Amino acid sequence: MAGTGHTQLRGDDVLLRVRDLVVQFPAGRKRVVHAVSEVTFDVAEGETLGIVGESGCGKSTVARAIIRLVDITAGEVRFQGQDLAGLEGEDLRRVRPSLQMIFQDPISSLNPRRRVRDVIGEGLAVWGDEIGSWSLDRIDELMEAVGVEARYGDRRPHEFSGGQCQRIGIARALALDPKVLICDEPVSALDVSIQAQILNLIQDMKRRYGLTVLFISHDLSVVKNVSDRIVVMYLGKVCEIGSTEELYSRPAHPYTRALLASIPEPAPTVDVSEGDIGDELPSATAPPSGCRFHTRCPRATDVCRDVEPVTEQIGDADHFVACHHPVAAEVAVRAP
Amino acid sequence: MAPDQTTAAPVPLLSVRDLHVRFPTERGTVNAVNGVSFDLYEGKTLAIVGESGSGKSVTAKTLMNLLPRSALVSGDVTYAGQDVRALAAAGTKHFFGVQMTMVFQDPMTSLNPVKRVGEQIAETLRYHLGRSRSAALEEAEDLLDAVGMPEPARRVMQYPHELSGGLRQRVVIAMALACQPRLLIADEPTTAVDVTVQKHLLDLLDELRRDRGMAMILITHDLGVAHGRADDVAVMYAGRIVETADARTLFVDMRHPYTEALLRSIPRIDDPVHHRLDPIPGRPPELISPPDACAFAPRCLYAQADCLDGVPELSGLVGLHRFACLHPTGTERGVAAATANRAAGVTVAGLPLTGDPGGAG
Numbered sequence: 001m002a003g004t005g006h007t008q009l010r011g012d013d014v015l016l017r018v019r020d021l022v023v024q025f026p027a028g029r030k031r032v033v034h035a036v037s038e039v040t041f042d043v044a045e046g047e048t049l050g051i052v053g054e055s056g057c058g059k060s061t062v063a064r065a066i067i068r069l070v071d072i073t074a075g076e077v078r079f080q081g082q083d084l085a086g087l088e089g090e091d092l093r094r095v096r097p098s099l100q101m102i103f104q105d106p107i108s109s110l111n112p113r114r115r116v117r118d119v120i121g122e123g124l125a126v127w128g129d130e131i132g133s134w135s136l137d138r139i140d141e142l143m144e145a146v147g148v149e150a151r152y153g154d155r156r157p158h159e160f161s162g163g164q165c166q167r168i169g170i171a172r173a174l175a176l177d178p179k180v181l182i183c184d185e186p187v188s189a190l191d192v193s194i195q196a197q198i199l200n201l202i203q204d205m206k207r208r209y210g211l212t213v214l215f216i217s218h219d220l221s222v223v224k225n226v227s228d229r230i231v232v233m234y235l236g237k238v239c240e241i242g243s244t245e246e247l248y249s250r251p252a253h254p255y256t257r258a259l260l261a262s263i264p265e266p267a268p269t270v271d272v273s274e275g276d277i278g279d280e281l282p283s284a285t286a287p288p289s290g291c292r293f294h295t296r297c298p299r300a301t302d303v304c305r306d307v308e309p310v311t312e313q314i315g316d317a318d319h320f321v322a323c324h325h326p327v328a329a330e331v332a333v334r335a336p
Numbered sequence: 337m338a339p340d341q342t343t344a345a346p347v348p349l350l351s352v353r354d355l356h357v358r359f360p361t362e363r364g365t366v367n368a369v370n371g372v373s374f375d376l377y378e379g380k381t382l383a384i385v386g387e388s389g390s391g392k393s394v395t396a397k398t399l400m401n402l403l404p405r406s407a408l409v410s411g412d413v414t415y416a417g418q419d420v421r422a423l424a425a426a427g428t429k430h431f432f433g434v435q436m437t438m439v440f441q442d443p444m445t446s447l448n449p450v451k452r453v454g455e456q457i458a459e460t461l462r463y464h465l466g467r468s469r470s471a472a473l474e475e476a477e478d479l480l481d482a483v484g485m486p487e488p489a490r491r492v493m494q495y496p497h498e499l500s501g502g503l504r505q506r507v508v509i510a511m512a513l514a515c516q517p518r519l520l521i522a523d524e525p526t527t528a529v530d531v532t533v534q535k536h537l538l539d540l541l542d543e544l545r546r547d548r549g550m551a552m553i554l555i556t557h558d559l560g561v562a563h564g565r566a567d568d569v570a571v572m573y574a575g576r577i578v579e580t581a582d583a584r585t586l587f588v589d590m591r592h593p594y595t596e597a598l599l600r601s602i603p604r605i606d607d608p609v610h611h612r613l614d615p616i617p618g619r620p621p622e623l624i625s626p627p628d629a630c631a632f633a634p635r636c637l638y639a640q641a642d643c644l645d646g647v648p649e650l651s652g653l654v655g656l657h658r659f660a661c662l663h664p665t666g667t668e669r670g671v672a673a674a675t676a677n678r679a680a681g682v683t684v685a686g687l688p689l690t691g692d693p694g695g696a697g
Contacts, residue, residue: 054530149365161619191387192557196601196615203610218530225603225611244609262531263539263605264560280486280500 001158004038005310008190008241014042015212016066016180016253021075023058023065026177031285033335035061038075040311043180048206048213049228050244050257052220053212056281058236059216063182066214067099069091087136097127104185104233106165112156116168118154118273123176140230142171145208147203161257170201180234181206186220199226220259224248228317235292243320252314252326254297291324299325347417348375349551350399350519355392355411357403357575364624368394369589370575370647372502375655378518379547383583385559389620391575392555396521397521397587399553400438400610415519434464435511441524443504447496453507454492460514470660479510482687484540502533506540513544520545523555538565545614559599563587571595575629581657591657591664594632617687630661638673639683656668675687 009017023036036058043049051059051222064070066077066260068084077084084095110119140150143216144169148160154165166186173181183202187195193325203226206213217223230247232240232255240253251257258277277296282288288295294304311322357369358617369391376382386392397414398405401424412418415436423431440446447457457479467475473605480488496504505525512520521647522541526534545552556562562569563583567586569593570580579592590596600614618635630636633643652658662671663681677683 054532073566115678140671163619191620192559193387193598193601193616195601196613201615201617202610218421220531221603221605221607222392223608224605224609225613248605258532262535264534264558264564278486280503 004040004237004308005312005320005326006040006324007311007313008238008243009040009042015045015080016144016214017042017046017076017078018066019078021065021077022073023061023070024073025070027285031063033284034287035284036065036238039153039233039236039238041231041238042043043212043214044178045212046210047228048226050223051214051216051231051233052218052223052230053233053261054060054218054281056235056275056284057233059218059233060184063101063184063214063216067096067101067182069101089252097123097176098179099182100176101179101182101184102166102169102173102186105189106162106169107157109169110165110168110172112157116148116160117158117293119157120153120168123172137281138175139171142174143168145174145205147169147197150336157214161194162190163197164258166198167201170198170205174205177209179212180214181211184216185218187287188214188217188219195222202226210284232259235282235287237292238322239292239293240321240323241311241322242318243313246317246319250314250317250319252319253323254323254325254327255293256298257327261267291322297329301325341564344667346377350376350553351414352395352399352413353413353414354655355398355413356390356409357397358408359404359653360408361624362407364638365576366623367626368575368623369398372572372575372577373650374577374580376519376551376553376568378551379545379549380568381566383556383569385556385562386572387557389574390572390621392572393523394575395659396438396523396553397673398556400436400521401432402438406622408493409502430464433460434515435517436519436521437515437517438521438523438542439505439508439512439525441527442690443501443508444496445503446508449496449570452493452495453499457492457507457511457514460511463517475514476510479514480507481587482604483507483510483513483544484536484607485510498531499531500533502537505533508539509537509544511675513548516551518549519551519553521553524557526555527557529599541565559587559602571598574626576647576660577621577658578632578661579657579659580650587658589657589666589668590667592632592661593636593638593663593665593670595659596665597637598617598641599633601640633683634685635685637677637683637689638665638670639677639685639687641684 019040021036025033025035027033039062042177051062053059053314061070063076065072071083086097097317117139120142124138143150143153148164148167187198190198191300205211215223224244228255231238234255240247240256251260282295287319294300309322309324311320313320353368353373355372359366372395384392398409454473454476457476459473461467461472477488477492478617480491485491485503485506526537534541554566566583568587570577571584573594579595580592591627597616601616616635623629628646629644630648640663648660648662650658650660658663678689682688
């Protein structure tokens with residue numbers, strides 16, 4: 001993988017389109033961390049897009065770049081036709097209510113000194129006059145919607161469990177009636193019995209408030225459960241992208257297959273037997289040439305070291321892979 | 337529970353009987369472990385599965401004598417015929433860390449950040465086995481090689497921050513193996529690493545256990561890990577083992593409603609997309625002054641009046657399939673209880689059975 005290319009983009013009627021997104025961080029002594037390198041994908045209205053990959057693959061940075069929590073080095077993030085990459089000041093402020101985020105650690109993402117009612121209502125207090133009428137009832141309604149009793153509104157975050165704090169974080173994100181909800185590892189810090197509650201809640205909120213969801217996780221089972229479409233990332237690049245059904249039943253990229261083969265149990269029903277990939281993630285300050293996965297890839301050849309693969313469609317399915325030697329090569333047809 | 341010794345079976349390497357651990361706190365006494373008993377035989381892996389607060393890590397720390405002084409411990413822990421708690425009380429050297437060793441979740445906090453990894457491994461060898469400095473350093477390199485560390489000669493000279501998370505955990509495993517332990521306790525050894533690395537580490541632990549005939553206690557919240565890697569599994573809830581059996585039986589033919597609910601609540605890779613999950617309603621139990629009742633009853637779809645009257649005992653013989661439930665799933669009593677509850681629309685503990693049971697506690 002480690003690919004560039006745009007064949008995976010659909011028409012112009014998508015809600016959010018990320019094109020050739022590059023995010024780099026200075027690492028001192030003139031070195032640069034290539035966190036996200038020419039990533040391209042789009043999200044249709046009402047869709048849930050999962051982004052999956054291991055730590056360091058850039059999945060969280062993509063999410064943060066979309067809502068401009070980190071600076072975009074190059075590329076565009078088009079939301080409802082508007083490029084967010086160049087927005088500054090008041091223009092950026094105006095678009096942000098439409099894009100809201102929930103975070104991995106539900107407790108540290110809430111201000112410990114404030115009552116949860118004020119945490120949830122802060123956006124309304126700031127924006128209330130501009131988005132029209134609102135009242136304190138809106139906060140109660142949100143709390144009930146996410147399953148926290150409104151009478152606990154005067155409590156502070158430490159009085160709630162991790163699962164309830166994540167519910168409060170979701171209520172806060174929904175307060176301004178966003179179009180897009182970005183979930184960055186929303187259940188990783190929760191106990192297994194609570195994870196399912198939060199995953200179901202995200203699905204319910206999506207339906208109730210007509211949200212488009214970007215769901216970032218390292219957990220392939222969780223991502224499969226919530227996503228319509230999935231992007232697999234490795235070291236700042238897109239490996240494979242496609243509908244969830246396609247991607248899990250016919251994984252084509254050696255990295256996707258290695259990820260699936262690593263799931264402890266129960267064993268995936270698809271044959272993902274693949275050569276072993278080592279432990280060592282190459283440095284993001286000096287990423288490998290060609291395909292960034294070639295140093296660990298069991299199928300790598302000389303061309304992988306020299307030439308970066310471009311995403312190509314597999315058959316006529318909603319399935320794109322950036323690999324010189326995809327596993328489904330025998331059935332893959334070059335996209336027109 | 338009384339010890340059950342009915343047959344002349346081989347002697348277990350580790351035998352735990354009626355272990356209780358309590359912590360006095362300002363808010364009251366926390367009953368962290370409430371009567372845990374199990375046996376572990378040489379060469380076997382026991383997985384202890386549970387959520388935060390279930391007592392799984394406290395159990396491990398009790399075995400390793402790592403609890404704070406304030407902890408109140410009772411019960412018997414026997415290792416190869418020796419009374420482990422007496423050894424701990426006597427301040428015996430060269431037992432903990434030699435005979436039984438432990439690997440922790442976060443390798444960065446179990447390693448000294450300002451000391452080369454070779455020195456850290458060598459330190460163990462010099463202290464416990466009296467090796468000379470140069471012999472210990474050589475052995476450290478061999479140990480790193482044995483845990484699959486690439487270029488061990490170069491790695492011994494590196495500091496922990498120069499290694500990836502997976503390699504750091506290999507260093508910790510090498511340290512744990514330095515004195516040839518017969519029992520390795522791994523407390524969430526792969527929770528802090530990525531899935532591909534997790535697979536390699538679990539493979540490594542498996543291989544080492546087989547080659548050295550070690551016994552292993554694998555503590556995890558991940559049912560997938562327990563399923564794939566353990567001979568026997570014990571499920572803990574509120575400081576008690578609520579069900580224990582060989583791994584296959586436990587995952588296919590479970591009896592305790594908590595085991596069943598836990599398995600149903602996790603998304604699985606072979607579930608269809610957008611499969612509606614069955615969360616466990618409510619929240620984990622209070623460990624300070626718990627009621628004299630089944631701790632899972634408030635969240636249980638099978639709960640009946642007798643569940644609220646005393647804590648159910650773990651049935652059956654140590655070593656066989658045991659479960660602590662009066663209305664076990666997969667039995668007539670369980671089916672009857674679930675049917676009655678569904679008809680009533682509410683369990684005896686007040687849990688509504690209509691609609692989505694995902695509401696907050």
